[in-house]
Amino acid sequence: MVLPCSLLAQAGAQRAVLRSLASPAKWVQLVQKPQTQRFQSTRSSTTANSYKLSHPQAGTVASPYRKKFAAPPPITAEEAVSNILYNTPTSKAPVESKHILDCLAQDEPGVLSRVTGIMAARGYNIDTLVASKTEVPGLSRMTIVLKGERMMMVQAKRQLEDLVPIWAVLDYTDTKLIQRELLLAKVSILGPEHAIPQVRAYRHSKEEMAHDPVYEETLASGGGAAEAADQHHHERYATTPSASESLLLSHRNLKALRELTSLFQGRIVDVSAESIAIELSAKSERVDAFLSLIRPFGILEAVRSGLMVMPRSQQLSMYEDDPASDDVTGQATVVDDTMLPPG
Missing domain, CATH: 3.30.70.260 (ACT domain)
Known part of the structure; x- marks a missing residue:
């Protein structure tokens, strides 16, 4: 098989390039080109600092994190003590144990x-x-x-x-x-304003409605007291959302209550269109904290079982001579003097 002259010439040129690159002298010439002189290795450890001094950065925006701020003024011991005393919370009233x-x-x-x-x-x-x-x-x-x-x-x-x-x-x-208390709480998912149905305005006192401009305007226009009370109630409590708004609001409140319940390791035991039932088993203080957090959503009803207790086990190891058991119980092992060797 005879190759064309052009292919033979191209193959010969490639072999010539490879032979030239295989020579160490050719590599030295390539490295010592002017545009690559800054990449040469050197034994001096101050070359980088010299390069930074000879090539200062120009036109760069100063970073706010590199800005040097003035040191805070020193404070005296009297000011430090006064600050600590001022920020120390006052002691609460003594509670019954x-x-x-x-x-x-x-x-x-x-x-x-x-x-x-x-x-x-x-x-x-x-x-x-x-x-x-x-x-x-x-x-x-x-x-x-x-x-x-x-x-x-x-x-x-x-x-x-x-x-x-x-x-x-x-x-x-x-x-x-081990202290545990069981809580069952029914919470509204429609919002606190819908937790307790609003009654009509006539349950409010006349003194409360007398300062309402809608009530006074209705009376001045010739309407009766009952009509004025109804108008006062409509203007004050006309916050009924639409069906879509109620649906979105209930799902948003349900999600928030579900996340809050999971943080306290409780669970939701019943779900309806207007409320959910939550079950929580924890210490009494933790139950109190959970009730204070779900109260803004509107608690419809809640029941607590009371405190149930059981003493913790004092022996943590199956070995009787385990030294860790003495640390847990706080009592040291009594040594019999008659069992000690003489002397």
Whole structure:
């Protein structure tokens, strides 16, 4: 097969270029071209600084982050102490301490009434009281939360122990506990203005409507008091949105309530066109915080079960000689002196 002369000439030129590039002298000539002299490697560590000094940046906009601001004026110790004292929040009013009693009683009629009767006769302030059956037949459990002084709680415990149906009364005030309270709340998804239906204007006092310009104008035009009251009610509460606005508003409120419920690890147990039912199991303080956050949406009704407690386990390891168990319980192992070696 005979190749054309043009292809032979092109192949010969390529081989000549490759042979020239294979020579180290040719590479030195290529690197030392004037336009590539700045990329030469050097052993000096100040070459970059010299290049920056010889080629200053011109026409660049100064970045606001590079702007040097004046240092804040120094403050004296007196000013620092005054600032700390001014910003320190004031102490709240002292609140009554909570005391938790757990009663183990016989599961028979009249026990709960006898317990509440003793509390009412002595004037004890009962915060919550939860009574229920247990897994043992014939045994019920009551969790009572009292508010008051320590001495009052001690007296209440002694009086409860004197009752015949009571097996034992446990004081869980200073014990590490698992505390839970169940909340069921029905919240409106139409907005707070539609949570409670507005009544007609005649329920408002005459003094309230007397300062309303619509009411006065209706009376001046010859209308009666009833007509003026209806006009006052229409002008004040005529905020009924359209069907599309109500649909969008309900879905927006539903989304906000769903996200808020998920933050508190609750769940929605019922959904309707106007409201939802939320279930939450948490500590009492967390339930209070959740209620304060959903109150702007409009709470239709809510019910709380009361505080239920159970002591936490003190042994975290299956090994009896685990040193970590002493740290958890806070009690050191007692060493018998008779078991020590002589000397």
